[in-house]
Amino acid sequence: AQKVTQAQTEISVVEKEDVTLDCVYETRDTTYYLFWYKQPPSGELVFLIRRNSFDEQNEISGRYSWNFQKSTSSFNFTITASQVVDSAVYFCALNSWGAQKLVFGQGTRLTINP
């Protein structure tokens, strides 16, 4: 069975603080993909990153960084120097090779206060 857990339902921080969103996944497959999506208040899903199970390199994109650790089945997302525009719901998702769907976590609502 595949499962994604985002234990943090809501996070609220003050602008410029760093914030980490946790994602823990479960799968028995050795080949899989992990994703992060952002859902701003307007409702659309914005793709942020995709990682395959064979690439454990951490990734940085501007203020965003991702820490993939297979040993702990985690794929955490950090925003450095957060901004009000980062306020959104963030989803972590998993696709195991051959499974015809993305399995999403419950989402984390992030609020950045000015």
Added chain:
Amino acid sequence: EAQVTQNPRYLITVTGKKLTVTCSQNMNHEYMSWYRQDPGLGLRQIYYSMNVEVTDKGDVPEGYKVSRKEKRNFPLILESPSPNQTSLYFCASSSPAGGLETQYFGPGTRLLVL
């Protein structure tokens, strides 16, 4: 521009009145899928289609129907909507089928069933 379109974007209806949410993609993708998003549950797959005339149930198919008569279109049909189908619905497409490395999501359809 590569995109997935959904119509309508917003819909208020009453219990039992049949409705169809259309989904269309212009990327010649074989794979299409429908998800619903509910608070605290993330997104869950309703139905998916591997190609024309090939559809299968996802995790929450009850109360929904789909069809795939053309490659570009994948409508979601609610024959007799009920209030528990009030949700935010997303259509998605990707290629190739069997690997959801890159999935394109539509803008979402907000449905309220009274």
